[in-house]
Amino acid sequence: MERVKTGIEGLDEALGGGIPKGNVILISGSAGTGKTLIGLSFVYYGATKFNEPGIFISTDQTPEEIREQAKNFGWDLEDLEKKNLLRLYHIDVTTEKDMVYLKKLDKLVKKIKAKRIVVDSLTTVTEFLTPLEIRKGTKIFESLEALVPVPMSEAIIAKNVLIKIIKHLKKTGCTSIVTSELPEEGQWLSRDTCSEFLTDGVITLRPFKYARSDIDLLVVKLRYGNHSKDIHKILITEKGVEVKPAEKGVII
Ligand SMILES: Nc1ncnc2c1ncn2[C@@H]1O[C@H](COP(=O)(O)OP(=O)(O)OP(=O)(O)O)[C@@H](O)[C@H]1O
Ligand SMILES: [Mg+2]
Incomplete structure (x- = not known):
């Protein structure tokens, strides 16, 4: 399978x-x-490196905050937005209705011929927008009930919403990254306990117990290709994120 480079040193x-x-x-x-x-x-x-337009969907931060965060690393996002190489799309979970954000996403993909999409974070989308779906008795809920004629819990509906989002991302033809909160303790790989099974690949980031500057990165799964099975360290500096090669034979 053809690979899309993230451009992050060490991660590819x-x-x-x-x-x-x-x-x-x-x-x-x-x-x-x-x-x-x-x-x-x-x-x-x-x-900037591959001339591929991208869309960054944020839920927890406004576009202004994202632009500000990028400035820390010397990245001028506004310039990329002007050149149609980037769109920042903020989903405000307090006002967003139903799943219109997927339709808006399609329009943006067409408009800038996007090749990359980021959804940050999937946790917020499913936790906050799913109850809205239920309350409004939207089409997705009705059609699900027609298929499964038993009362569905919020968790099941949230999972169905997740499936819908992930399928939709795939249909755009873009390569996508979605983020999820990971509880520091527990056996699951995502807060929703489901997206790790629905996505094609999973990368976990865990802070080392005694030093938060020391973060472990592990490629847990990649359905369609080989990958490193080792624990890597990530480094965040004013230059951005860097992933270190795994130190073989070191047991921590
Ligand atoms: N200029 C910098 N130099 C070094 N480290 C930095 C710099 N800017 C940010 N960081 C580190 O990056 C971290 C924030 O990264 P980021 O916002 O990507 O985390 P996140 O996992 O998305 O967090 P959240 O769960 O709050 O959304 C900070 O906690 C800080 O440790
Ligand atoms: Mg974040």
């Missing part, structure tokens, strides 16, 4: 050359481990 090597084209990859990590920065790097380097 860990991914065995990059993200398989058209795949949806989950980046799951606890607070402050670099999920947003990896997603942002994916669209920033896509635009």
Whole structure:
């Protein structure tokens, strides 16, 4: 499968050359481990190194905040937006209705001929927009009930919403990164306990127990290709995110 380079030093090597084209990859990590920065790097380097337009969908941060975060690394997002190499799309979960954001996304993909999409974060989309879907008794809920004539819990509906989003991302033909919160304790690889099975690949970010500056990156799965099975360290500096080669034979 053709690989799409993230452009992040060391990450493409860990991914065995990059993200398989058209795949949806989950980046799951606890607070402050670099999920947003990896997603942002994916669209920033896509635009600047590979001339591939990208869309960055944020839920927790406004476009102004994302532009500000990027400035820390010397990245001028506004310039890329003017050149139609980037679109920042903020889903405001307090006002967004139903699943119109997927239709808006399609329009944006067409408009800038996007090749890369980031959804940051999937957790917010499913946790906050799903109850809205239920309350409004939208079509998706009605059609699901017609298929499964038993009362459905919010968790099941949230999973159906997740499936719908991931399928939709694949249909765009873009290569995508979605982010999820990862509880520091527990056996699941995402807060929703489901997206790790629905996505084509999973990368986890975990802070080392005693030092938060030390973050472990592991490519847990990649359905359509080989990848590193080792634990890598990630480094966030004013230059951006860097993934270190795994230290073989070191047991921590
Ligand atoms: N200029 C910088 N130099 C070094 N480290 C930085 C710099 N800017 C940000 N960081 C590190 O990056 C982290 C934030 O990364 P990011 O916003 O991508 O995390 P996140 O996983 O998306 O967090 P959240 O769960 O809050 O959304 C900070 O906690 C900080 O440790
Ligand atoms: Mg974030």
